Amino acid sequence: MSTLAVRGLTRRFGALVVLDDVRFQLDAGQVAVVVGPNGSGKTTLLRCVVGADRPDEGEVLLDGRRCDETDPRVRAAVAAALDDIDFFPDLSVVEHLELVAYAHGGTADPVEEVLTELGLQPARDQLPATLSSGQRRRLALASCFVRPRRLLVLDEPEQRLDVRGRAWLAQRLLREKAAGTAVLMASHDTDLIDRVADRRIEIGG
Amino acid sequence: MTSTRISPPPVVGPAPRQLRARLRQTRRRHHPGSVGEVLTDAYVLVLFVALYGWFAVAAIRDHLAAPQVALTDPGDRYWIAVAAVTAGAGLAWWGLRLIGPLLVTPAAQTWLVSSPVDRRAWLLPRFGGLVGGVTAGAGLLAVAAAFAGGHDRPADLGWAALAGLTCGATATGWAVVAQSARSTPRWAELLALGLPAAGAAIAVLVVLGHAVGWSLPLPPVPLTAGVGLALLPVAVASTVRAHRRLPRVDRAALTTGAQFANAATTAAVLLDPSLLAALVESRRWRAIGLVHGRRFRAGGRFPVLLQAEVRRLSRHRGALLGWAGALLTMYAVAVALPSIAGPAHVVLAYLATGRLTGGLRAVSRSPGLRRSLGGNDTLLRLAHLVVPGVGATLWYLATLPALRPVPGPLDAVLLLGIVTAAFWAGTRPPMRYGGAMVNTPFAMVPVDLVRQVLRGPDLVAVLVVVHLLWVDAGSGSADGVTRPGRTVIPPAGRPCR
Numbered sequence: 115m116s117t118l119a120v121r122g123l124t125r126r127f128g129a130l131v132v133l134d135d136v137r138f139q140l141d142a143g144q145v146a147v148v149v150g151p152n153g154s155g156k157t158t159l160l161r162c163v164v165g166a167d168r169p170d171e172g173e174v175l176l177d178g179r180r181c182d183e184t185d186p187r188v189r190a191a192v193a194a195a196l197d198d199i200d201f202f203p204d205l206s207v208v209e210h211l212e213l214v215a216y217a218h219g220g221t222a223d224p225v226e227e228v229l230t231e232l233g234l235q236p237a238r239d240q241l242p243a244t245l246s247s248g249q250r251r252r253l254a255l256a257s258c259f260v261r262p263r264r265l266l267v268l269d270e271p272e273q274r275l276d277v278r279g280r281a282w283l284a285q286r287l288l289r290e291k292a293a294g295t296a297v298l299m300a301s302h303d304t305d306l307i308d309r310v311a312d313r314r315i316e317i318g319g
Numbered sequence: 320m321t322s323t324r325i326s327p328p329p330v331v332g333p334a335p336r337q338l339r340a341r342l343r344q345t346r347r348r349h350h351p352g353s354v355g356e357v358l359t360d361a362y363v364l365v366l367f368v369a370l371y372g373w374f375a376v377a378a379i380r381d382h383l384a385a386p387q388v389a390l391t392d393p394g395d396r397y398w399i400a401v402a403a404v405t406a407g408a409g410l411a412w413w414g415l416r417l418i419g420p421l422l423v424t425p426a427a428q429t430w431l432v433s434s435p436v437d438r439r440a441w442l443l444p445r446f447g448g449l450v451g452g453v454t455a456g457a458g459l460l461a462v463a464a465a466f467a468g469g470h471d472r473p474a475d476l477g478w479a480a481l482a483g484l485t486c487g488a489t490a491t492g493w494a495v496v497a498q499s500a501r502s503t504p505r506w507a508e509l510l511a512l513g514l515p516a517a518g519a520a521i522a523v524l525v526v527l528g529h530a531v532g533w534s535l536p537l538p539p540v541p542l543t544a545g546v547g548l549a550l551l552p553v554a555v556a557s558t559v560r561a562h563r564r565l566p567r568v569d570r571a572a573l574t575t576g577a578q579f580a581n582a583a584t585t586a587a588v589l590l591d592p593s594l595l596a597a598l599v600e601s602r603r604w605r606a607i608g609l610v611h612g613r614r615f616r617a618g619g620r621f622p623v624l625l626q627a628e629v630r631r632l633s634r635h636r637g638a639l640l641g642w643a644g645a646l647l648t649m650y651a652v653a654v655a656l657p658s659i660a661g662p663a664h665v666v667l668a669y670l671a672t673g674r675l676t677g678g679l680r681a682v683s684r685s686p687g688l689r690r691s692l693g694g695n696d697t698l699l700r701l702a703h704l705v706v707p708g709v710g711a712t713l714w715y716l717a718t719l720p721a722l723r724p725v726p727g728p729l730d731a732v733l734l735l736g737i738v739t740a741a742f743w744a745g746t747r748p749p750m751r752y753g754g755a756m757v758n759t760p761f762a763m764v765p766v767d768l769v770r771q772v773l774r775g776p777d778l779v780a781v782l783v784v785v786h787l788l789w790v791d792a793g794s795g796s797a798d799g800v801t802r803p804g805r806t807v808i809p810p811a812g813r814p815c816r
Contacts, residue, residue, distance in 0.1 A: 128608025183569045186435035200425035217434035219332035
């Protein structure tokens with residue numbers, strides 16, 4: 115059974131059809147990359163998958179069951195870093211990550227390791243307002259790695275990352291695959307796609 | 320590398336109460352705030368609302384008790400008030416649905432609510448606060464309205480309170496039920512359209528009846544009693560149902576309202592209402608999504624700009640509805656409160672014209688847009704003044720019979736002033752931060768904010784004064800036929816009031 119299945123997903127804004135009957139499946143340990151030109155609906159597709167937006171038609175299945183964001187089991191399984199991430203202005207980097215780990219029933223144990231891996235150790239006590247856009251992006255990605263996950267959804271994760279950051283990202287995604295996580299991501303980075311993708315989902319072509 | 324669990328993870332996490340406590344504890348490390356500070360802020364807020372609320376209620380009550388108002392038909396006044404309350408309830412319902420009504424902050428959504436934490440338990444304190452706040456607020460508003468209208472017997476105030484409380488609880492409960500649905504329920508859309516439409520229909524009936532000398536009778540018992548008793552079980556049922564539906568309120572529903580709340584907070588912190596207006600406008604156009612693009616007819620820059628302006632307006636039906644709603648409101652005011660019809664005419668004309676100045680506001684706020692359109696800025700603004708100018712003239716002429724049968728010199732002055740005020744407000748530049756501040760009894764207020772808020776209304780205030788002075792000067796009215804401050808919608812078979 116596929117970890118993720120999207121069937122006949124359609125999303126309209128008024129009379130504008132952004133996604134039209136999108137279908138695909140994704141198994142555990144696979145990376146699928148959504149590709150398409152600007153405005154083709156990549157972000158909208160990812161938002162519909164994680165439940166941040168509601169499709170007008172079609173369904174999203176997680177392990178063969180309807181993926182309903184109000185189900186705690188779905189929230190426990192799906193980790194996402196989309197473009198709508200926001201921060202508590204008065205909590206530091208490390209406090210944000212500890213909070214996520216705790217909210218998912220875990221402990222702060224993985225936080226230090228993830229901070230080091232993402233190069234956020236020097237910024238661990240900084241408040242979000244003092245972070246650069248690249249550091250914010252890393253913090254958003256870090257929030258996915260301090261908690262359990264079986265489906266990882268990332269919207270253009272390479273954005274605002276420097277060369278070393280992009281190299282790290284490719285390695286990290288390969289390790290996620292190896293660990294059995296299904297990864298669905300949108301990207302414009304052909305090098306990254308070539309290195310990690312098992313399949314491409316072309317939309318809006 | 321951190322481990323990834325392959326098997327379905329157990330849905331075991333902290334209780335919402337524990338999570339909240341941890342968040343509070345962490346935040347308190349950075350800025351220790353005391354309960355006393357919060358209570359002081361709340362006290363000041365309640366004091367100001369109570370003080371100014373009481374002044375407003377007392378002023379309205381005194382005005383409604385004045386002899387010139389008492390001469391009007393009580394039935395007409397009562398039903399116009401019912402129409403206003405019905406339309407207002409529709410707007411309140413629309414507002415509740417717009418903000419959620421349940422919402423969480425974007426940060427809480429990202430870092431906490433996306434975890435497996437029990438959603439009902441997480442939302443329950445907000446739900447309780449929302450139901451309590453809206454219910455109590457609606458009850459207080461109803462009592463204040465009844466008192467202002469002169470219905471100050473304990474029984475009348477009691478029925479008004481019951482009607483307000485049940486309306487508030489019912490609306491909040493239903494709004495949460497609608498929010499928990501996967502797609503917007505048809506009944507929720509019908510309610511948003513039906514209530515203002517019902518209010519408009521009642522107003523039209525009263526105005527037309529007044530014109531032909533017929534008046535809706537006063538109900539034998541106050542409507543508030545019937546509404547309160549009828550809605551009591553509905554209020555309880557909707558609240559219980561909403562409570563049951565709390566676990567079904569999903570991330571999409573919570574974040575939609577949160578974006579508005581965030582924009583409203585930013586607008587409040589930066590004292591810039593345009594930030595919220597921009598989001599409302601963006602949502603409105605996104606809901607339309609696609610339009611039929613057609614070529615403009617050739618004919619030079621000015622006619623093409625004009626065509627674009629007309630085309631934009633035809634796609635924004637809400638602006639035209641607002642324009643028409645102001646027209647009906649003018650006739651309703653002339654019937655129910657003729658003593659304030661003159662000043663109301665000026666204010667409503669300004670508001671109606673303002674609904675047509677979207678293009679003017681857009682080009683005035685965006686130097687980039689003006690650069691890309693090219694040419695002379697003044698001509699560009701004037702091209703976007705044609706539609707508001709025509710709209711203001713039509714509105715003024717359509718509502719003039721509510722005041723006087725023949726236009727006079729004053730009307731030319733007022734009409735010109737209204738178009739100028741709309742232009743003045745529409746060409747408001749973007750808010751400038753970091754400018755001079757002025758110390759007021761409430762807080763430090765940026766001078767530019769005062770300029771932003773007063774630009775437009777200042778000219779309207781001058782026009783109202785001009786109108787009042789003209790009337791006081793004993794010229795009767797603009798045409799010199801009717802008496803000052805009186806309406807001329809002549810009820811057949813009755814003396815002109």
